[in-house]
Amino acid sequence: MVKKAALFILFCTLLNASEFDKYCLNCHGGDFKFHVIMKKYTLKYSSEQRIKKAIFEYLKEPLSTKSILPSEYIQRFGIKEKSSLDDETLKRMIDIYYERFSFQSKLY
Amino acid sequence: MYSGERKSIVYVLGLYLSSTLLLIVTLFTSYYFYEQDQLIHDEKEILKSYAAKVEEKLSLLHEENGEKLQYPRFEDFKSAIYDIDKNLIFSTLDEELKKLDNNFFTKNSKSYLISPLSPYYMGAAYIVVQKETKDINILSDLIYLAIIVMFITIITSFFLVNLVLRPIRENIKRLDNFIKDTTHELNTPITAILTNIETIDSSNCDEKTLRKLERIKIASLSISNLYEDLVYLLLNHKTSLQNVDLNLSQIVFQRVKYFANMANMKKIEFLLDIKNSVHFTADKQKMERLIDNILSNAIKYTNKATKIRITLDKRYLSIEDEGKGMSKEELEKIFTRYLRFDKTQGGFGLGYSIIKSITEEYDMKIDIDSKPNKGTKVTLTW
Numbered sequence: 001m002v003k004k005a006a007l008f009i010l011f012c013t014l015l016n017a018s019e020f021d022k023y024c025l026n027c028h029g030g031d032f033k034f035h036v037i038m039k040k041y042t043l044k045y046s047s048e049q050r051i052k053k054a055i056f057e058y059l060k061e062p063l064s065t066k067s068i069l070p071s072e073y074i075q076r077f078g079i080k081e082k083s084s085l086d087d088e089t090l091k092r093m094i095d096i097y098y099e100r101f102s103f104q105s106k107l108y
Numbered sequence: 109m110y111s112g113e114r115k116s117i118v119y120v121l122g123l124y125l126s127s128t129l130l131l132i133v134t135l136f137t138s139y140y141f142y143e144q145d146q147l148i149h150d151e152k153e154i155l156k157s158y159a160a161k162v163e164e165k166l167s168l169l170h171e172e173n174g175e176k177l178q179y180p181r182f183e184d185f186k187s188a189i190y191d192i193d194k195n196l197i198f199s200t201l202d203e204e205l206k207k208l209d210n211n212f213f214t215k216n217s218k219s220y221l222i223s224p225l226s227p228y229y230m231g232a233a234y235i236v237v238q239k240e241t242k243d244i245n246i247l248s249d250l251i252y253l254a255i256i257v258m259f260i261t262i263i264t265s266f267f268l269v270n271l272v273l274r275p276i277r278e279n280i281k282r283l284d285n286f287i288k289d290t291t292h293e294l295n296t297p298i299t300a301i302l303t304n305i306e307t308i309d310s311s312n313c314d315e316k317t318l319r320k321l322e323r324i325k326i327a328s329l330s331i332s333n334l335y336e337d338l339v340y341l342l343l344n345h346k347t348s349l350q351n352v353d354l355n356l357s358q359i360v361f362q363r364v365k366y367f368a369n370m371a372n373m374k375k376i377e378f379l380l381d382i383k384n385s386v387h388f389t390a391d392k393q394k395m396e397r398l399i400d401n402i403l404s405n406a407i408k409y410t411n412k413a414t415k416i417r418i419t420l421d422k423r424y425l426s427i428e429d430e431g432k433g434m435s436k437e438e439l440e441k442i443f444t445r446y447l448r449f450d451k452t453q454g455g456f457g458l459g460y461s462i463i464k465s466i467t468e469e470y471d472m473k474i475d476i477d478s479k480p481n482k483g484t485k486v487t488l489t490w
Binding site: 045 | 170171173174175176177178179191192193195197198226228230231232233436
């Protein structure tokens with residue numbers, strides 16, 4: 001039974017990871033950009049709850065006023081497209097993103 | 109030391125010492141709180157500098173890109189960081205803090221400072237720094253200092269009181285010497301007058317002369333009585349002390365007889381209720397002084413043509429007059445030497461002082477029940 005449960009959790013994790021690769025990393029490329037974005041969000045919003053909320057709100061309705069990136073960057077590359085993911089998937093992806101790249105998980 | 113001197117010294121010393129103590133306590137308390145404030149201020153400044161160190165390290169750490177990031181640690185202090193919602197991010201503190209309400213506080217001999225941070229390096233909105241509290245040990249020093257100051261104050265105040273009382277003491281001494289000399293000079297003439305009056309053959313005198321002689325005798329007896337009082341006081345109550353078994357009933361009768369002429373002059377009637385053979389062990393002269401003083405006061409202050417009740421029982425003697433009486437305030441001061449409430453009557457205000465001294469010597473209880481314009485009842489109980 002325990003073995004089955006462990007296998008199930010591993011399966012879910014791999015599934016989520018592959019989903020994250022598919023929905024996020026495909027377009028955003030390497031980890032470096034993700035690190036930079038997380039640093040900026042952390043610097044501005046501090047707590048996990050506020051960071052996740054800010055990312056979600058931006059991805060649902062990308063506006064230059066909501067963007068964490070500098071205005072020069074927005075002017076040059078423009079605003080990204082609105083996410084096509086449903087709310088639940090988007091929230092799950094944000095959770096994985098926070099888990100992988102937040103400072104809290106790195107500190108020792 | 110005269111009778112009121114000890115009391116004056118106690119009062120002055122008490123007042124001086126209590127005011128000095130109050131001043132010392134106020135000063136030292138203020139100093140103690142000032143030092144405590146200063147200590148808190150210093151602690152805050154140190155903790156602020158620690159918080160700045162943490163901030164600097166966090167800003168550097170924020171720019172690092174490693175998979176694992178080491179939280180800054182310091183030898184002198186410990187720290188923790190909290191996000192904007194006051195959730196703990198990382199801590200090296202000895203214990204977890206449940207509230208982040210106060211900017212500065214001490215707990216379990218440790219000082220804490222909560223310093224807000226912006227921008228939020230590593231997500232930290234609050235830096236908490238903790239150090240060992242520097243103990244404030246001035247309290248015991250202050251107590252020692254207060255004891256020394258109080259000791260010095262007691263010594264100086266003692267000298268001060270002596271300095272203040274010196275002129276009063278000299279005046280009292282001068283007065284005592286004057287009374288002593290006067291008393292000494294009174295003895296011979298009084299004895300001469302009384303002896304000569306007693307030897308006058310009254311059968312050769314007409315009624316008018318007899319009345320005059322009677323008045324002279326009464327006046328001489330009053331002076332003699334006063335003389336006896338003064339001698340008693342001047343010899344510092346140490347007149348030949350011979351405690352013997354006395355028949356008080358006889359003595360009271362004798363003293364009533366002694367004052368009979370004086371009472372007659374004011375048409376005062378003695379109502380005697382004297383139990384036979386009441387005995388008491390004491391010095392005869394002192395007992396006479398005691399009874400004489402109460403009796404002479406009763407005669408002096410009672411109204412004309414009134415009655416004086418004298419009751420002697422096994423355990424008590426009471427003398428009650430129908431005189432002008434005394435107020436409550438007067439009764440409180442009655443035993444003060446040289447104090448006279450009625451200046452129209454003769455005397456030095458020694459009577460009750462002597463009464464008190466003798467009753468104390470023989471463990472007698474004295475009750476004075478007096479009402480203005482009704483009379484005074486003095487009861488001695490033993």
